[in-house]
Amino acid sequence: MATEKYFHGVCKQxxxxxxxxxxxxxxxxxxxxxxxxxTNISCPRLxxxxxxxxxxLYEDERFAWEAREFLRCKIVGQDVTYTETRMPKGxxxxxxxxxxxxxxxxxxxxxxxxxxxxxxxxxxNAELIAKNKIYQHLIEAExxxxxxxxxxxxxxxxxxxxxxxxxxxxxxxxxRQHSGKDLQGIVEHVRDGCSMQICLLPQDHxxxxxxxxxxxxxxxxxxFKMEGSQMTPEKFAEQAKFFVESRLLQRNVxxxxxxxxxxxxxxxxxxxxxxxxxxxxxxxxxxKCLDWSIDNLPxxxxxxxxxxxxxxxxxxxxxxxVPPARMKVNKPLFDIPYMFEAREFLRKHIGxxxxxxxxxxxxxxxxxxxxxxxxxxEVQGGVNLAQALISRGLAQVVRYKRQSTDxxxxxxxxxxxxxxxxxxxxxxxxxxxxxxxxxxxxxxxxASKAILPNFQRSGKIHGVVEFVSSAGRFKVYLPQYESxxxxxxxxxxxxxxxxxxxxxTVEKGDPLGDRALQFSRENCLQRNVEIEVEALDRVxxxxxxxxxxxxxxxQGMIKSGDNQMRLLQSGGKVVTKxxxxxxVVSGLATVNSSTRNSKSxxxxxxxxxxxxxxxxxxxxWSNPQFVKDWQAEQNNNEQVSSQEPCEPExxxxxxxxxxxxxxxxxxxKHTHLMHAFFDESNxxxxxxxxxxxxxxxxxxxxxxxxELNSHTPTSAECASLKLERGLLCAxxxxxxxx
Numbered sequence: 113m114a115t116e117k118y119f120h121g122v123c124k125q126x127x128x129x130x131x132x133x134x135x136x137x138x139x140x141x142x143x144x145x146x147x148x149x150x151t152n153i154s155c156p157r158l159x160x161x162x163x164x165x166x167x168x169l170y171e172d173e174r175f176a177w178e179a180r181e182f183l184r185c186k187i188v189g190q191d192v193t194y195t196e197t198r199m200p201k202g203x204x205x206x207x208x209x210x211x212x213x214x215x216x217x218x219x220x221x222x223x224x225x226x227x228x229x230x231x232x233x234x235x236x237n238a239e240l241i242a243k244n245k246i247y248q249h250l251i252e253a254e255x256x257x258x259x260x261x262x263x264x265x266x267x268x269x270x271x272x273x274x275x276x277x278x279x280x281x282x283x284x285x286x287x288r289q290h291s292g293k294d295l296q297g298i299v300e301h302v303r304d305g306c307s308m309q310i311c312l313l314p315q316d317h318x319x320x321x322x323x324x325x326x327x328x329x330x331x332x333x334x335x336f337k338m339e340g341s342q343m344t345p346e347k348f349a350e351q352a353k354f355f356v357e358s359r360l361l362q363r364n365v366x367x368x369x370x371x372x373x374x375x376x377x378x379x380x381x382x383x384x385x386x387x388x389x390x391x392x393x394x395x396x397x398x399x400k401c402l403d404w405s406i407d408n409l410p411x412x413x414x415x416x417x418x419x420x421x422x423x424x425x426x427x428x429x430x431x432x433x434v435p436p437a438r439m440k441v442n443k444p445l446f447d448i449p450y451m452f453e454a455r456e457f458l459r460k461h462i463g464x465x466x467x468x469x470x471x472x473x474x475x476x477x478x479x480x481x482x483x484x485x486x487x488x489x490e491v492q493g494g495v496n497l498a499q500a501l502i503s504r505g506l507a508q509v510v511r512y513k514r515q516s517t518d519x520x521x522x523x524x525x526x527x528x529x530x531x532x533x534x535x536x537x538x539x540x541x542x543x544x545x546x547x548x549x550x551x552x553x554x555x556x557x558x559a560s561k562a563i564l565p566n567f568q569r570s571g572k573i574h575g576v577v578e579f580v581s582s583a584g585r586f587k588v589y590l591p592q593y594e595s596x597x598x599x600x601x602x603x604x605x606x607x608x609x610x611x612x613x614x615x616x617t618v619e620k621g622d623p624l625g626d627r628a629l630q631f632s633r634e635n636c637l638q639r640n641v642e643i644e645v646e647a648l649d650r651v652x653x654x655x656x657x658x659x660x661x662x663x664x665x666x667q668g669m670i671k672s673g674d675n676q677m678r679l680l681q682s683g684g685k686v687v688t689k690x691x692x693x694x695x696v697v698s699g700l701a702t703v704n705s706s707t708r709n710s711k712s713x714x715x716x717x718x719x720x721x722x723x724x725x726x727x728x729x730x731x732x733w734s735n736p737q738f739v740k741d742w743q744a745e746q747n748n749n750e751q752v753s754s755q756e757p758c759e760p761e762x763x764x765x766x767x768x769x770x771x772x773x774x775x776x777x778x779x780x781k782h783t784h785l786m787h788a789f790f791d792e793s794n795x796x797x798x799x800x801x802x803x804x805x806x807x808x809x810x811x812x813x814x815x816x817x818x819e820l821n822s823h824t825p826t827s828a829e830c831a832s833l834k835l836e837r838g839l840l841c842a843x844x845x846x847x848x849x850x
Contacts, residue, residue: 116195116207116214117195117196118193118194118195118214119193119194119195119196120191120192120193120212121134121135121136121137121191121192121194122134122135122136122137122189122190122191122192123187123188123189123190123192124145124188124357124361125188125361125362126180126183126184126187126188126362127147127158127180128155128157128158128176128179128180129155129156129176129179129180129182129183129224129229129230130149130150130153130154130155130179130221130224130230131147131148131149131150132147132148132150132183132187132192132208132220133145133146133147133148134146134147134148134192134194138354141350141351141354142350142351142353142354146204147203147204148194148196148204148205148206148208149203149204149205149206150205150206150207150208150220150221150224150230151197151205151206151207151221152221152232152233152246152247152250153221153224153225153230153231153232153233153250154230154231154233155175155176155179155180155224155229155230155231156172156173156174156175156176156179156264157172157173157176158172158173158176158177158180158274159171159172159176159273159274159276161278161323162278169275169276169277169320170275170276170277170278171272171273171274171275171276172273172274172276173273174264174271174272174273175229175263175264175271176273176274177273177274178229178263178271179224179229179230182223182224182227182229183220183223183224184298184362186210186223187210187220188361188362188363189358189363190210190211191210191211191212192208192209192210192211193208193209193211193212193213193214194206194207194208194209195207195208207219207220207221207246208220208221216246216249219246219249221246221250222246222249222250222253225250225253225254225257226253226256226257226262227257227262227263228257228258228260228261228262228263228264228265228266229263229264231254231264232247232250232251232254235247274321275319275320275321276320276321276322276323277320277321277322278323279376280322280324280376283372283375283376283378284372284729284734285734286322287369287371287372287378288734288735290315290369291369291370291627292368292626292627293315293368293369294366294367294368295312295313295315295366295367295368295369296312296313296315296364296365296366296367297310297311297312297313297364297365297366297367298310298311298313298362298363298364298365299360299361299362299363299365299382300323300362301361302353302356302357302360302361303325303336303353304333304334304335304336304349304352304353305333305334305335305349305352305353305355305356305393305398305399306327306328306331306332306333306335306352306393306399307325307326307327307328307335308325308326308356308360308382309323309324309325309326310323310324310326310365310367310382311323312324312367324376324377324378325376325377325378326367326377326378326379326380326382327373327377327378327379327380328380328381328382328389328390329370329379329380329381329390329402329405329406329408329409330390330401330402330405330406330408330409331390331393331394331399331400331401331402331406332399332400332402333348333349333352333353333393333398333399334346334347334348334349334352334398335349336349348398351398352393352398352399355392355393355396355398356389356393359384359386359389359392360382360384360389363384364385365382365383365384366382366383366384367380367381367382367383368380368381368383370408371408379405379408381408381409412485413485414468414470414485414486414487414489415474415484415485415486415487416486416487416488416489416497416498416501416507416521417471417472417486417487417488417498417520417521417522418471418486418498418509418510418520418521418524418527419498419501419502419507419508419509419510419521419527420507420508420509420510421451421454421507422448422449422450422451422454422506422507422508422541445578446550446551446552447550449541449547449548450505450506450540450541450547450548452550453504453506453540453548454501454506454507457500457501457504457506458497458501459576459638461491461497462638462639464491464492465491465492466489466490466491466492467489467490468487468488468489469487469488469489469490469522470485470486470487471486471487471488471519471520471521471522472486472519472520473485473486474486486519486521488521488522488523496523496526498521498527499523499526499527499530502527502530502531502534503530503531503533503534504534504539504540505534505537505539505540505541505542505543506540506541507541508531508541509524509527509528509530509531550594551594552589552594552595552596553594553595553596554595554596554597555593555595555596555597555652556598556651556652556653557651557652558652559652560597560648560652560653560654561648561652563593563595564645564647564648564654566593567645567654568645568646571644572642572643572644572659573590573592573593573642573643573644573645574590574591574592574640574641574642575588575589575590575591575640575641575642575643576588576589576591576638576639576640576641577589577636577637577638577639577641577658578596578638579637580629580632580633580636580637582606582608582609582628582629582632583601583606583607583625583628583629583631583632583695583700583701584600584601584604584606584632584692584695584701585598585599585600585601585653586598586599586632586636586658587599588641588643588658597653597654598652598653598654599643599645599653599654599655599656599658600649600653600654600655600656601656601657601658601691601692601695601701602646602647602655602656602657602692602709602712603692603703603704603709603712603714603715603718604692604695604696604701604702604703604704604718605701605702605703605704606625606628606695606700606701606702607621607622607623607624607625607628607700607701607732608621608622608625609621609622609625609626609628609629610625610626623732623735623738624699624700624731624732627700627731628695628700628701628731631694631695631698631700632691632695635660635691635694636658636660636691639660641658641659641660641691642658642659643656643657643658643659644656644657644659646712657690657691657692657714658690658691658692659689659690659691660689660691660694690714690717692714692718693714693717693718693721694721696718696721696722696725697721697722697724697725697730698725698730698731699725699728699729699730699731699732699733699734700731700732702722702732702742703715703718703719703721703722705719705746705749726739817850820842821844821850
């Protein structure tokens with residue numbers, strides 16, 4: 113008997129449980145491939161995409177998906193050994209083994225049959241059966257699988273065929289439901305270096321598979337162009353495709369959908385357990401950045417290499433001194449010398465293009481979850497940010513021990529030279545004069561009431577957003593007043609994010625709450641803004657409007673224009689630097705059409721912005737349930753307003769109207785009228801709060817007061833009383849002793 117001739121290769125793809133694509137090892141470019149059918153076995157068939165796919169669900173044969181997945185997890189990307197037999201119709205068949213040892217334990221067909229995922233093809237020729245040792249092992253494995261009721265041989269198995277939706281009925285709705293989620297999927301096909309088909313696995317108990325086309329966000333690779341009837345690759349297109357195929361094809365990935373790129377295709381991030389494929393493509397020079405989609409990528413944190421920022425001088429406390437019960441909470445940004453100046457220098461570079469050269473990484477510390485990646489950052493013009501900080505005396509160079517092999521910045525010598533120059537000039541940290549002081553105060557409560565008239569007279573006030581609590585709530589630093597205020601955006605309602613209450617319970621956020629928060633952060637955090645203040649809330653937070661000073665365009669929703677808000681005449685689209693309107697036109701907030709808000713000078717702009725968002729179905733308006741609930745609320749508000757009788761404004765005019773108004777009051781439904789005692793003690797309250805005591809509850813109140821006043825604690829009870837947090841207490845009022 114002739115000795116079997118074995119070939120070696122790498123498994124590229126598993127088509128079916130009994131069909132595998134093999135590639136050779138690359139030598140001078142992408143290697144050729146061949147499809148090998150596994151001899152002696154047959155597996156259930158997977159459903160491929162129909163030529164004219166509809167939105168209906170297509171179903172595979174039972175155990176077809178399980179067979180493919182079992183083999184995919186074992187063999188894709190692995191070295192294989194195989195034989196070849198060419199059939200009369202041109203197909204290739206053979207025995208296949210995982211690794212370089214062609215033993216029965218490594219035989220792919222034997223593994224599949226042993227798990228009950230494949231059936232042995234029946235041979236009639238007894239002489240061939242006697243000579244074929246592998247076939248005998250397969251028959252034995254099949255009998256064992258039947259006896260153990262494995263896989264397809266289990267009559268009680270609940271495994272059904274995979275249900276596949278090849279064509280989405282509403283891609284926009286699919287995006288809305290899954291936006292922001294980490295979707296698990298398998299890369300089924302790579303069209304080019306930045307486009308691939310991914311089969312999304314069932315999510316949230318939905319037993320449906322969704323094969324979708326995905327384009328990688330932020331990059332573009334060379335592609336293939338159709339010239340006549342042939343596909344012509346651009347330069348390095350084949351290399352980019354092979355680079356992605358060899359790393360992602362039929363691998364498990366995490367998909368984050370971002371937007372629709374056209375038809376049934378999506379713009380998304382594709383993450384492998386080894387990292388983001390986009391970074392590896394860029395590092396190999398097989399892709400370039402796309403400015404219009406790179407804004408969709410999350411920010412990365414880098415620490416400037418070999419640089420030590422300024423820190424306060426810590427004095428050891430005296431052991432004899434007793435620390436006070438309450439200590440002042442310092443603001444490090446303003447209290448630490450030169451920290452504010454260093455922050456301001458770096459803040460002015462926000463939004464500018466930079467070049468980042470990663471020098472080294474430090475292991476994560478106790479209070480951090482990730483390693484500290486240290487890099488040299490250069491802005492346009494070749495300005496090294498670390499060198500610029502050090503030359504201004506706003507930072508120091510990290511000193512290393514002699515003969516030390518510790519990693520350091522690539523331009524460490526330049527940093528040392530910059531520090532020597534700063535010392536010689538006695539600038540910043542090296543100056544002998546006192547550092548600048550910033551006496552910044554938080555404006556809240558009564559202080560807000562006192563300064564409100566100044567803010568209202570000043571009109572637009574320059575500020576810097578220091579913190580974004582939610583989509584419409586900010587901490588703003590006002591250099592003119594050396595103050596930090598809390599600003600609430602007026603005339604809008606925005607979705608809330610998930611939050612943890614004081615008692616530890618987690619309050620679920622509203623839909624698109626995280627997206628609205630991210631929108632405000634990307635456009636406002638540490639940016640220059642101008643604010644207009646119109647009122648206060650009851651705790652001293654300022655209510656007003658925020659204008660973005662520069663063209664900070666998050667996802668292209670805010671467009672550049674004049675310093676004042678305005679409307680484009682062509683098409684009527686909102687082009688504004690007013691953040692309130694930007695949130696509304698993005699569909700991330702709605703207009704609060706209360707009586708007070710309707711008198712705002714910006715209300716008409718906000719209304720037009722909301723109409724545009726509704727027409728384009730942006731953000732919240734893409735959710736039919738939200739639109740339905742919002743419309744029902746508006747109708748309810750209109751009905752309540754129409755039922756309330758309004759008195760004529762002019763007392764001396766139109767007596768007929770006054771008489772008609774009195775008749776409407778008399779004929780109003782008295783089922784909603786309640787008699788109450790009106791307390792005038794708080795009429796000076798600027799929040800216009802009114803306190804009422806219902807007459808029908810007066811008897812209950814008298815009983816409660818009588819019971820409280822009847823009990824006078826003795827001195828012994830007072831002495832034994834232990835006050836603790838959460839204890840409910842009652843005390844008599846000094847004026848009436850009640």
